[in-house]
Amino acid sequence: MDLNIKTNEKNHLEIGGVDAVEIAKEFGTPTYVIDEDRIRDNYKRFYSAFSKYYPDFKVFYACKANTNIAVLKILEEEGSCIDAVSPGEVYISKKLGFTGNRILFTGNNIKDSELKEVSDAGVILNIDSVSALKRLAKLINPENVKISFRVNPMVGAGHHDHCITGGVMSKFGIMDSEAVEVYKLAKELGFNPVGMHSHIGSGILDPEPFKLAIESTMDIAGKVHKEAGIEFEFLDFGGGIGIPYTPDEKLLDLDKFAEENMKLFxxxxxxxxxxxxxxxxxxxRYLVGDAAVLLTEVNSIKQSYRKFIGIDAGFNTLLRPAMYDSYHHMVIANKMDEEDVEEVDVAGNVCESGDLFARDRPLPKVEEGDILAILNAGAYSFTMASNYNTRPLPKEVLISNKKAIVVRKEQSYDDIFQKQTMPEHLK
Known part of the structure; x- marks a missing residue:
């Protein structure tokens, strides 16, 4: 099993050297628990693997995966740059010390005010469409910004259809057949395009689609270089490298992955x-996915037509199982030494039939009051949380040097209420 699971002498789950059951007792549930050391280790492993084969290499963390400011600061200290997809991500990143040249903004269906906002922030702009290019040219002095273009390499891969970002069905990027003309148009408008970007999907554990994407993107870049006269300062092959979610999935052989892809590059x-x-x-996902656990408490056991284990979290807390049919491995944090003895459905507390974390999941004998730990909850988890059913967003706790530190307070009902205003005629 390649999942990041550690057990202490009490046969309790351990996160960053701290007893998960004690964390739940101290901070309550549901709570996201983030392991700082794991993030740092993941970053060092990733950077080392690729820089060994191509030294002029930079990591741009896709921060939509997890934008907790502690997570961002950890990666800033490690030397990471930022891949941002919204003005909000640019704003937070700059507040935490990322300079404009360390932020690549890739917008999608972005409006004029946002184009102006991010260009004024001094970041590198990665343009997704001809429309955005033409509108940007009217908003700013083209000589004052570095731009690149996102191209569709006509290769798509990912763990779910919603995570595939390349190919004929994708809304992202300019067509490969129009790339030369788009780069020429950018020069005519006064821009100096310095890069090219592609992204094929998320959750990739197979190196072959990534190699196909590199080959396709490099063929496009080569044609643009020759026919549009572009000297590229950088080439960006997106992200998408996955982590094991199920017990039978294996860790990606990152060194081999890097060696093969850099040889092709x-x-x-x-x-x-x-x-x-x-x-x-x-x-x-690769940097933060396995660095966090969602701790929840079992509050209800119902034997209906099926056996339901009810927990104090729902898809408002962790959306991935409902949205992507994603598998998240689960353990009973206070019963790590016990064998699986039954298959149960793990259900959330949201008033929706789709609020299920697992069907027919093998688990030890579960009792009310047990602490259920949902693993690999560091990527696309808290960032996709919501206030659905008027439920407050949960707490986040960072484990650093074997100490638990609150890095995001849980919302209160008043936090939800106070952002709304009552019209005068209803007062």
Missing amino acids: KAKLKEYDMAEPTLYLEPG
């Missing part, structure tokens, strides 16, 4: 007589 540079641009990659 360098061969394509030589084929198209391009210089050696900086290589960007945008891991999100």
Whole structure:
């Protein structure tokens, strides 16, 4: 089993060297618990693997995976850059010390005011459409901003259809067939395009789709270099590298993955007589996915037509199982030494039939009051949480040097209420 599971002498789950049951007792549930050391280790492993084969390499953390400011600051200290997809992510990143040249903004269906906002922030703009390019040219002095283009490499991969970002069904990027003309248009409008970006999907554990994406993107870049006269400062192959979610999935052999893909990358540079641009990659899930656990308490056991284990979290807390049919491994944090003895449905507390975390999940004998730990909850988990059913957002706790620190307070009902205003005629 390649899941990040550690057990202490009490046969309790351990997170960053701290007893998960004690964390639940001290901070309550549901609570996201983040392991700082795991994030740092993941970053170092990722950076080392690729820089070994191509030294001019930068990591742009896809921060939509987890935007907790402690997580961002940890990665800032490690030397990471930021892949941002909203003005809000740009704003938070700059507040935490990321300079404009360390932030790549990739907008999608972005409006004029947001284009102006992010360009004024001094970040690198990754343009997704001809429309955005033309509108940007009217909003700013093209000479004052660095731009690149997101191209669709016509390769798509991912753990769910909603996570595939390349191919004929994708809303992202400019068509490969129009790339040369778009780069020429950018130059005519006064821009100096310095990069190219592609992204094929998320949750990828197979190196083959990534290699196909590199090959396709490099063929597009080579044609743009030759026919539009673009000297690329960087080439960006997005992110999408996955982590094991199920017990039978294996960790990606990252060194082999890096070696094979960098060999192809360098061969394509030589084929198209391009210089050696900086290589960007945008891991999100790989850096933070296995670095957090969602702790919940079993509050109800119902034997109906099926056996339901009811917990104090719902898809407002963790949306992935409902939205993507995602598997998250679960353990009983206070019974790590017990064998699985029954198959149960794990149900949330939201008033929706789709609020299920698992069907027919093998677990030890579950009792009310047990602490259920939902693993691999560091990516696309809290960031997708909501106030549905008027439930407050949960607490986040960081484990650092074997100490638990609150890094986000849970919302109160008043936090939800006070942002609304009553019209005068209803007072």
